[in-house]
Amino acid sequence: MKTVYTDNNATTKVADEVIEEMLPYFGELYGNPSSMHTFGGQVDAKIVEARQRVADLINADPEEIIFTSCGTESDNSAIYAAIKAYPEKKHIITSNVEHPAINNLYKQLQGQQGYEVTFVPVDEKGRLDLDLLYKSMSGNTAIISLMWANNETGVVFPIEEIARKANEKGILFHTDAVQAAGKVDIDVKKINVGMLSMSGHKIHAPKGIGVLYVKKGFKFSPFLVGGHQEKGRRGGTENTVSIIGLGKACQLAKETLPVMNTIVRELRDYLQNELLEKIPGSSVNGDLEQRLPNTVSIGFDAVEGESILLLLDKEDICASSGSACTSGSLEPSHVLMAMKVPFKSAHGSIRFSLSHYNTKQEMDHIIATLVPAIEKLRAMSPFWKDGKMI
Template structure:
């Protein structure tokens, strides 16, 4: 069987329709969209169309969309803008399970720039305590940044309730929606969200393009200073091919949003139930009822995630380990640590993330082959099934 790609939360295949849309802008219509001549103006028109397509998927006004290079830039821009616009406020709130694009920035701001950061805990299913959030907000809180959906477990956070708390307390709310956009319906016109980040390569556009939603009338300070592009909100010659591709990808995603939540979800559930029933000592990580339709994170007790990935790679199966282990380290991922998953389970966690390009035959192939791999690895595992080991306790980002 050809490569079975189930690592779509890491990156996605560029949709053939997206590739077809962007190709002419490499060699035929290559003008600078900021040029005064008609040749460049045609490209500018396609960027306008792309902005409208992104806005349609998000349910917002096209004027609220700023194109960036990636989700990380969007995250950094959102937080730094909120801080720059409110120089008297020195407090940031985020969660322990955020992407490094948020956590690493907050760590930097705390250590190098004198900001105070509160990091909220999650429970064993990866959910936040909204009372803890409400109590954490202070008079000098500049921004709350909580992801819409977790990249490892797929757990969806109650962004509407979080936004309402922030709005009631007069605090800017940003959400990293990189994993959520294109997978679940959104309507930002009806949600109390001030800023939202997304990345093209998570929804079948190429790498190197992203976007930031900024609510109208929100005080905003640009992160990249230079020319007049993006109405002065993000300087630099536009990545025209990437932006056009992102627009098309959003258009296609909007057409397939029901498929994501029916057929893709059914494939995910079949994969999950097949593996959980065939493999003893398997544990599902995250809230089963509130998660992305394409994502499952399963811990296989008493084996190493890296060993599992190496074995399934030989069968052409691509997935990710929930473990952030490096050579000489047995440290599980920060997300599973925050959830208190026992070490001998956290270390053997595998994330399968599907897309609309996956098939039932691929799911059957994984369910047929993975149980044998786990069985063989357990025979040589240094871990004992009688001793599950201590839970992974939450740690600070220090």
């Protein structure tokens, strides 16, 4: 069997249509879109088209779209632009389950620039403490930055409601929608966010291309200072090939959104329910309802995540784990710890994240591999005996 790829929250396959769209611009159409000649101008025309396609995915205007190099650059650009726009405000808000692109930047601002930071906690299902969030909003708050959906659990925050509250209080609101784009319907005309980050490689475009949506009227300062590109909001010659690819990917994402919420969701639910039924001592991390349609994180008691991944890998199945041994540190992921997932299952948590390229046959292959893999590991675990945790 060929590789079963269920790690789409890490990165995605570049769509064939995207590659086809990009190819000429790797080769003969290498012009600089800023050039005056027709040769460069035809590339510029293609970027105009790409910008429109990206804008269409989130119902923005094309001039509200800034191309960046990745989701992290988008996040950093947004936060720095906010604190530059409101230098007198020294309080910033986020959650304690954010991506490092926000989490570590906030910690740096806290440590080096004296910002007061509110890290809003989540409950055991990964849901935000909204009372605390709303209470912490003040006239001194420069920006609120919250992820639309969590990369590890897929839990979706109530962004529409939060945006409304932030607007009532006149506070700038940024959302990291890297995991949400292409999986949930995003309409920036309906949901009033100030800035929004996206990343190409999570939606079947290549790596190295990101987007920052900046609402019209906000006085944006560039993160990368340079030439006139992106209307002076992001210096540096455009990554023309990837921008063109991202445009195509956004067009495709808009078309496949209904598939995500029907076929992909059904596949995810099938995988989840079969695993829960066939493997005792297993539980889903995160809220079952407010969750991305493609993601499931399951904790398996008394076994360790890296070992599970290696047994899956042997059968050409790609997934990821929130366990200590795979997180690069010695403790389980900060997301699972923030949710107070007990150690007995946190160390054995596996995330499957699907795409519309996955099939039911692949889900069956995962189930057929994982059930005996867990049994094998439990047979030699000191914490599992006679079908239960000891």
